[in-house]
Amino acid sequence: MAPSGTIAASGGSNASAAARVDWVDYAKGICIVMVVMMHSVLGVELAAGQTGFMHVLVAFAKPFRMPDFFLISGLFLPLVIDRDWRTYLDRKVVHFAYFYVVWVTIQFGFKAPAFAAETGWRDVGLLYLESFIEPFGTLWFIYLLPVFFVVTKLTRKIPPLAIWLVAAALETASIATGWTVIDEFCARFVYFYSGYLFAPYVFGLSDRARSHPALAVVALAAWALVNAGLVVIGASEWKIVSLALGFAGACAIITMATLLARAQWLNFFRFCGEHSIVIYLAFFLPMATTRTLLLRTGIIPDIGTISLIVTIFGVIGALAIWQLALRLGGNFLFERPDAFWIAPKKAGPVLQAAE
Numbered sequence: 451m452a453p454s455g456t457i458a459a460s461g462g463s464n465a466s467a468a469a470r471v472d473w474v475d476y477a478k479g480i481c482i483v484m485v486v487m488m489h490s491v492l493g494v495e496l497a498a499g500q501t502g503f504m505h506v507l508v509a510f511a512k513p514f515r516m517p518d519f520f521l522i523s524g525l526f527l528p529l530v531i532d533r534d535w536r537t538y539l540d541r542k543v544v545h546f547a548y549f550y551v552v553w554v555t556i557q558f559g560f561k562a563p564a565f566a567a568e569t570g571w572r573d574v575g576l577l578y579l580e581s582f583i584e585p586f587g588t589l590w591f592i593y594l595l596p597v598f599f600v601v602t603k604l605t606r607k608i609p610p611l612a613i614w615l616v617a618a619a620l621e622t623a624s625i626a627t628g629w630t631v632i633d634e635f636c637a638r639f640v641y642f643y644s645g646y647l648f649a650p651y652v653f654g655l656s657d658r659a660r661s662h663p664a665l666a667v668v669a670l671a672a673w674a675l676v677n678a679g680l681v682v683i684g685a686s687e688w689k690i691v692s693l694a695l696g697f698a699g700a701c702a703i704i705t706m707a708t709l710l711a712r713a714q715w716l717n718f719f720r721f722c723g724e725h726s727i728v729i730y731l732a733f734f735l736p737m738a739t740t741r742t743l744l745l746r747t748g749i750i751p752d753i754g755t756i757s758l759i760v761t762i763f764g765v766i767g768a769l770a771i772w773q774l775a776l777r778l779g780g781n782f783l784f785e786r787p788d789a790f791w792i793a794p795k796k797a798g799p800v801l802q803a804a805e
Contacts, residue, residue, distance in 0.1 A: 472720065473656050474522060476707035479723030481519040483765060484511045486733050489588060490760040494741050494753060502754025504761070510678055513686045514699020516591075517641040521700045523595060524602070524645030525652060531603055540793035542599035546592045548790050552783060553731045554586045560735070561587075585630045588734055592727075594634055598642045610647050617643050621696075622689045641696060655701060659708040666705050673702045722765065728784055729768040736767020 488511070491504045530541065558578050565574050585593040605613055617640035625636040645652065659666040677695060680686045686695055710716055722729060740763040744756045775783045788795065 470724070472711040473660075473704070473708040474525065475720045475723035476710045476716075477518065477522055477703050477723065478726045479719035479721065480703055480707060481515065481522065482722055482726040482729050483719065483761075484515045485519070485591075486729065486737065486764040486768075487511075487757075487761045488515065489733075490737050490741070490764050491757040493737070494745070494757045494760055497741065497745055498753050498756075500753055502752060502757050504754045504757040509681055511699075513677060513681065513692060513695035514703065516638060517696035518700040518703045519591070520598070520638045520641040521645035521652070524598070524642040525649050527599070527602060527646040528649050531606070531646075535603075537793040538599075538603060540791060543596040544790065544792055545786060546596045548786050549727070549731060550589055550592050554581050554589055556783075557587050557589065557734060560738075588730070590630050590634060591730065594631065594638070597631065597635060598639060601639070602643060602646055614640065614643060614647060618693060621693050624689065624692075640693070641700065644697070652704060656704055656708045659705040660712050663709055663712065666709055670702055670705055670709075673698055677702075725769065725772065728772045729765055731784070732768035732771045733764040735771065737761075737764035740764070740767070 487504070488508050491502075491508045495501050495505060530538070533541075555578075558581060562574050562578075565577055569577075620636035621638075621640045623636065626633055677686070677699060680691065680695065685691055707719075710719065737760055740760045741756070744750055744759065750756050750759070772784055775781065781787075
């Protein structure tokens with residue numbers, strides 16, 4: 451095993467914190483589209499009281515959707531974990547905290563009238579303050595990432611294998627306290643830490659898939675059959691099995707992303723990956739608007755078709771909001787202003803899920 455502070459594989463040996471890796475953007479793009487799809491489909495089905503054909507895709511992706519996102523988020527951490535604490539906290543905590551505060555306020559603003567109708571305006575302020583303890587809505591991912599970054603740096607002197615075994619045990623324990631931070635930390639940290647710890651092997655997997663595409667396609671087909679079969683019989687939620695499927699699915703997405711990058715197909719996913727945080731922050735508004743419009747008008751009767759349209763509008767609408775904000779001077783929605791940097795500002799793009 452290469453030291454966890456280095457990238458030993460050929461795909462990462464020349465990487466830098468500012469560099470982009472094609473297959474990583476594809477993988478992030480696939481993941482963010484799956485996240486939007488999940489929220490869109492389940493939201494439509496809950497509002498309509500019935501399921502559609504898109505439910506099958508959401509169920510298929512459930513074992514690996516978030517594991518892969520977290521593994522990718524930890525992948526480049528070996529390159530920056532040795533930074534001084536001031537710079538590290540600026541990039542890995544303040545960065546995400548800023549966007550969480552901005553967008554939790556926006557989301558809460560849209561939902562406040564509905565909250566007030568249920569509990570009265572007196573309690574709305576308390577609900578807003580509570581969102582800084584209990585992650586609000588779809589934003590729990592960027593709430594949890596800084597926790598992962600800090601924990602990983604604080605535990606560097608502890609044997610990595612011991613941390614990994616504890617993290618794997620926490621995932622297997624299926625802890626459910628009702629507090630998102632605790633529950634999701636226990637369920638997801640093992641994947642984030644694996645991205646950090648096993649980065650050389652992840653890049654090595656990508657290199658092998660790029661060198662042997664035919665074998666990679668066969669492996670993907672076998673994985674898809676196994677994953678689908680275990681989901682259908684309900685075994686994907688079993689202890690140990692869920693952990694194995696999380697890693698298997700993450701490897702599958704990495705392989706798939708590498709093949710797409712090799713062939714330069716479906717570049718839309720790469721673009722989505724390059725702007726995954728933009729989509730993650732803003733998709734809730736076009737998603738909710740499209741869902742409400744389609745369900746109230748009834749112009750499309752099929753729930754699966756509605757779910758698909760809502761997913762598409764969620765992704766494209768988020769990108770449209772981003773472009774509109776840039777043109778209207780709303781850069782602060784997607785770019786951290788100078789006043790909110792506590793370390794010298796870095797060059798290059800500032801909106802990265804992982805440097």
